[in-house]
Amino acid sequence: MLNFNIQIPTRIRFGRGKIEDLGKEILNYGDKVLLVYGGGSIKRSGLYDQVVQIFQDNGITHVELSGVQPNPRISSVRQGVKLCKKHEVHLVLAVGGGSTIDCAKIIAAGAGYDGDPWDFFTRKAKIKYALPVGTVLTLAATGSEMNPSAVISNDDTKQKLGTGSPVLIPRFSILDPEYSFTVPPTQTAAGTVDIMSHIFEQYFSPTPGTFIQERLAEAMLKTCIHFGPIAIAQPGNYEARANLMWTSSLALNGLLSAGKLTDWATHDIEHEISAIYDVTHGLGLAILIPYWMQYILDEQTAPRLAEYARNVWEIEESEDIIAAQAGIKKTAEFFKSMNLASSLSEIGVESKHLAEIAQRATAKRTLGAFKKLEYQDVLNILQTAYGVVAP
């Protein structure tokens, strides 16, 4: 186990009706809010009206930034920053899923910075200060509600990049599983894969001696595998939605990465695909993960992949390589059982872009930690994930 620092200060308010705490939570930081949300779903569900009513009841004034898209754009961030500065906002409140929260975080950082917020992603500037961020979560997926990270896309440069800072950790997050009842099956499946992918990126690590972290990761994987299909079949199943929502937060709040190197190669590859094709993050991951597992399987990686197969999928097989292969097969079948695509060609990725994606993903550095990947490795993974070996 490596040395680590961890602090998880977000105040979680979890469960039915917890929105009742919203006014009080906001007033800890001030009474001028920038409300950030996506499309019309929170208007259709009535959540928007509820939030605005709470503002009124608590003497909170607000301005709004709506229309935040999946794979949120730096252009939305810039709009939000302008609003914060103009209206001297005290807190940025995200109501939505991970995209909305990520956008709100960078708005909060941009509000305290004189330059362009894209500087945080090009490493031209470091995030040292941010307005307080609060969240009302409507979708179990990214874990952004309880962590310091954000991923933003730039249409001009065709980049999708991440950044993070302790000052971006939401001060409070209201997690009411009922808000996710209206999430459609495909998004529920993609969200479940997103949670699982975060777990994989931390579970598959070269660091020895992290037994407790591995067992916790397996606990979370089992939860996703158990409840993903239930939430798809029964969108209003509270138990399924609650277990998925809490697992989404736990999977990426630092618990699983404490004391170990983490991989993130699959995410880095998927980000380059999303930057060009704007695919749903979890969907892209569902395609890549089994091919990544298959590609990196060798003598060195087999023991951990076999452990995964045995502990998560109950594969009873003593030979590591064979157990690992069975686990990879189970993973691919599970994603497919949730009606997710299993090749890049199915979702419209063109073979002519594979080399560019591989090149961009590895332009600045070798990917991965569990298994290091260079350009040719990434291209190989993309070609098998594409569905046919591209010329």
Next chain:
Amino acid sequence: MLNFNIQIPTRIRFGRGKIEDLGKEILNYGDKVLLVYGGGSIKRSGLYDQVVQIFQDNGITHVELSGVQPNPRISSVRQGVKLCKKHEVHLVLAVGGGSTIDCAKIIAAGAGYDGDPWDFFTRKAKIKYALPVGTVLTLAATGSEMNPSAVISNDDTKQKLGTGSPVLIPRFSILDPEYSFTVPPTQTAAGTVDIMSHIFEQYFSPTPGTFIQERLAEAMLKTCIHFGPIAIAQPGNYEARANLMWTSSLALNGLLSAGKLTDWATHDIEHEISAIYDVTHGLGLAILIPYWMQYILDEQTAPRLAEYARNVWEIEESEDIIAAQAGIKKTAEFFKSMNLASSLSEIGVESKHLAEIAQRATAKRTLGAFKKLEYQDVLNILQTAYGVVAP
């Protein structure tokens, strides 16, 4: 799953040499410290000298309260409070195990209260304010380093009572597994049981729909079962000490109790035994747990006990009652394998006190949540745990 609130703000600094952060952590709160510790072990190990050197290097002045005992006394707390008030201390630093940390917490609370600190336990007063508390942990057991609770004994009234407040949560905890290398085998075993007991108290719950919490609990139980015996056989095994230490913190920081009712009957009974006999907490628990499990096993509790047996002990048995019994047997055997006593008579408890212990444990309320226990239930458990059925 029930609604819940959770926030875990302690800054954890985990690993070899993390003591180097101590000065900086303290100076966030001030430069006058009350140093609280137990017997001479931190002097023998050199940790005391190291801490005092860090004070000097950082311009931190300190006063000391030493001699804090296992099952820490309210008399020690009173001494510490006097020192805080007299010297206008800014932070209370506990260097030791759970007893030292619990004592430091109540000192910190007492420093901001005009009455007697025992009032916090008799519910005459509520803890609303406390000096900041920091810890340097030397023993994996209680989890006090990352939670709001404290248990204190009163020699005059022969009581051992708990209290808690969010203001008592340590601001920072330095967790260096190497400090636990010198913990003797019996204390290592008792600490391992203490961690497991915390997990059991939260795992065995009547609340349905808490799948993720159960799987996390099983992950932690497996870690204790795997590494407890290794740490006993190889006291300097870093991996074993690190996994146990981090698990001790995770087991009682709110993660496992989030969203569910918890039991705590075994702890309540053990506290009454300790109040009279001053036994090591983990040792008393190791005796009581299997008898408690056996006593409460019925049709209603069998499914969860069977789940425990199957998921933690890999018992392959489809009949719940039989699986549960096999799991209980494994538990008792495991505690015995760590050379812990398995009956109350062995540790000097006298049969004449059993009725009094049962009476005191149930004087104010019914115990438990997974299974409710009245006076006669507790007496039955004590009598079987005693080793012979008392008259």
